[in-house]
Amino acid sequence: MEEVRLMKGNEALAHAAIRYGADGYFGYPITPQSEVLETLEELRPWETTGMVVLQAESELAAINMVYGGAACGKVVFTSSSSPGISLMQEGLSYIAASEVPALIVNVMRGGPGLGTIHPSQADYFQATKGGGHGDYHMIVLAPSSVQEMCDFMWLGWDLAFKYRTPAMLLADGIVGQMMEKVVLPEPRKRRTEDEIRQLCPWAINGRKNMRPRNVVTSLELDDERMEQNNLRFQRTYREIEKNEIRYEEINTDDCDYLLVAFGSMARICQKVMEIAQEEGLKLGLLRPITLWPFPYEQIKKSSRNAKGILVVELSAGQMIEDVKLAVECKVDVKHYGRLGGIVPTPEEVLDSLKEQFSINK
Amino acid sequence: MDVNDILKPENRVYKKPTLLNDNHMHYCPGCSHGVVHKLIAEILEEMHAEEIAIGIAPVGCAVFAYNYIDVDWIEAPHGRAPALATAAKRLQPDKLVFTYQGDGDMAAIGTAESLHAANRGENIAMIFINNAIYGMTGGQMAPTTLLGMKTSTTPYGRRVDLNGYPLAITNLMAQLDGTCYVTRQSVHTPAAVRKAKAAIRKAFENSLQGKGTSVVEIVSTCNSGWKMTPEQANKWMEENMFAKYPIGDLKNE
Numbered sequence: 001m002e003e004v005r006l007m008k009g010n011e012a013l014a015h016a017a018i019r020y021g022a023d024g025y026f027g028y029p030i031t032p033q034s035e036v037l038e039t040l041e042e043l044r045p046w047e048t049t050g051m052v053v054l055q056a057e058s059e060l061a062a063i064n065m066v067y068g069g070a071a072c073g074k075v076v077f078t079s080s081s082s083p084g085i086s087l088m089q090e091g092l093s094y095i096a097a098s099e100v101p102a103l104i105v106n107v108m109r110g111g112p113g114l115g116t117i118h119p120s121q122a123d124y125f126q127a128t129k130g131g132g133h134g135d136y137h138m139i140v141l142a143p144s145s146v147q148e149m150c151d152f153m154w155l156g157w158d159l160a161f162k163y164r165t166p167a168m169l170l171a172d173g174i175v176g177q178m179m180e181k182v183v184l185p186e187p188r189k190r191r192t193e194d195e196i197r198q199l200c201p202w203a204i205n206g207r208k209n210m211r212p213r214n215v216v217t218s219l220e221l222d223d224e225r226m227e228q229n230n231l232r233f234q235r236t237y238r239e240i241e242k243n244e245i246r247y248e249e250i251n252t253d254d255c256d257y258l259l260v261a262f263g264s265m266a267r268i269c270q271k272v273m274e275i276a277q278e279e280g281l282k283l284g285l286l287r288p289i290t291l292w293p294f295p296y297e298q299i300k301k302s303s304r305n306a307k308g309i310l311v312v313e314l315s316a317g318q319m320i321e322d323v324k325l326a327v328e329c330k331v332d333v334k335h336y337g338r339l340g341g342i343v344p345t346p347e348e349v350l351d352s353l354k355e356q357f358s359i360n361k
Numbered sequence: 362m363d364v365n366d367i368l369k370p371e372n373r374v375y376k377k378p379t380l381l382n383d384n385h386m387h388y389c390p391g392c393s394h395g396v397v398h399k400l401i402a403e404i405l406e407e408m409h410a411e412e413i414a415i416g417i418a419p420v421g422c423a424v425f426a427y428n429y430i431d432v433d434w435i436e437a438p439h440g441r442a443p444a445l446a447t448a449a450k451r452l453q454p455d456k457l458v459f460t461y462q463g464d465g466d467m468a469a470i471g472t473a474e475s476l477h478a479a480n481r482g483e484n485i486a487m488i489f490i491n492n493a494i495y496g497m498t499g500g501q502m503a504p505t506t507l508l509g510m511k512t513s514t515t516p517y518g519r520r521v522d523l524n525g526y527p528l529a530i531t532n533l534m535a536q537l538d539g540t541c542y543v544t545r546q547s548v549h550t551p552a553a554v555r556k557a558k559a560a561i562r563k564a565f566e567n568s569l570q571g572k573g574t575s576v577v578e579i580v581s582t583c584n585s586g587w588k589m590t591p592e593q594a595n596k597w598m599e600e601n602m603f604a605k606y607p608i609g610d611l612k613n614e
Contacts, residue, residue: 065445
């Protein structure tokens with residue numbers, strides 16, 4: 001049954017996973033996302049749905065447990081925050097190369113290095129451009145509310161299984177820590193082994209009835225065949241780009257300036273729009289929901305009549321590169337961001353917009 | 362009586378296990394891997410575990426183990442086989458899950474994953490091939506390389522002041538509460554092969570019975586890496602390796 005609750009984004013991830021019918025969670029504590037593991041341990045799903053929850057010895061182990069579980073066709077995930085996600089890059093590259101479905105949550109904190117425990121969006125490059133070695137992509141979803149933390153867990157798994165690829169929820173410390181109302185979906189049953197054999201004929205679950213053996217590997221020393229593997233990955237990525245671009249638009253039809261922001265910054269930008277409207281300045285907001293695949297075409301379209309674009313990020317300027325690619329130098333693109341865990345006020349963002357575009361209202 | 366009278370099924374005393382397929386093996390002549398692969402295939406067949414066996418292959422010479430033994434396999438990143446095995450077994454408790462790891466995998470890059478999987482008492486069997494050298498990458502020093510032993514990265518012999526001591530990781534495993542069976546075997550004589558087979562079978566049975574982690578170290582030869590003939594390598598192993606890595610059970614509960 002659906003249930004309306006007030007909770008943190010991180011807690012919503014745990015509830016959403018159990019209700020999706022997840023088979024396993026493997027994680028290592030790190031601020032600001034430790035509530036995911038804590039909530040799962042508190043809820044004890046192994047006694048109800050049979051879901052496995054395991055505190056691993058490191059993020060390296062956690063992502064490789066996810067790799068192992070994913071190779072078995074199981075619905076598995078891990079969560080971490082920036083430094084931990086850096087450690088997981090090896091596993092992500094293997095998961096992508098082995099074409100197995102897995103979900104990874106990054107509740108971003110400020111870096112580089114150990115950085116800070118406060119919110120950041122500075123892992124955009126890492127998440128959307130690779131992170132690990134080799135030519136691969138993950139589907140990257142950017143939730144901006146506790147409801148989306150819940151909903152995108154389900155969407156992430158659906159997409160991961162549809163395309164046999166890793167999917168990442170790229171959240172930030174604000175979305176992970178803030179409390180909001182959330183509608184938790186009606187729980188579903190975990191897949192049975194027979195269902196997994198049907199849905200994932202490639203899964204590692206033993207040669208029942210002496211079916212031909214399955215091997216999950218990322219290794220292919222025959223270069224011709226390895227090139228074919230890579231071309232197959234690329235075909236999948238083109239397919240994802242064609243089908244799965246998601247975004248939200250507010251007042252983009254008739255705006256003087258376009259704001260582009262994701263996650264918590266898109267929430268701040270909604271307030272920026274309100275304040276600007278009171279001053280007679282028409283702002284639109286385009287919020288990419290999928291950061292990869294990126295809504296290049298839509299940004300180009302929505303900014304056609306705009307005098308400029310302000311990209312607002314909790315970083316020194318990462319998504320702005322994709323926005324510039326989208327508009328092909330036809331629109332002036334500026335950036336505003338705070339670093340090191342600082343979150344800007346709406347007034348600060350609006351002041352920066354006015355200053356950078358020389359608006360005197 | 363001609364040869365066809367002899368080649369009758371009722372006269373057969375030995376055959377290649379059916380789970381060991383006909384793919385051309387990449388192992389060097391004289392290497393221990395081939396024997397251990399055959400034992401695993403034989404045991405899985407004897408246990409009728411073909412339909413529930415899941416192997417986790419390492420990085421190293423045995424990276425292609427999945428090409429030879431006809432069961433389901435996952436090829437793990439270097440050192441992470443025990444992490445993959447942990448998930449495979451916890452998510453599918455009715456399966457027989459084993460890792461196959463070399464000395465670099467088990468005792469260098471994967472020390473944390475190996476010790477912690479064993480310490481949690483994961484119901485998996487870990488087959489550990491210790492030949493004191495990195496075969497796949499061309500004969501570099503392993504964590505188990507003996508003092509004085511020449512490798513491509515210890516060309517004048519392993520020195521304590523430069524390289525530290527050989528790591529007998531199996532002894533550490535035996536100390537952990539999560540392990541139920543830890544043994545060190547070899548496959549250089551027919552008698553040794555029989556004992557190694559019994560050890561691997563026991564480890565596999567423990568996995569199915571949920572007794573905890575079993576570790577079977579096979580002290581092995583790498584005649585190519587050691588730059589010896591197979592016969593010299595066997596002799597060198599007996600005279601040098603067994604002193605640091607003595608054969609026998611370290612724990613049997």
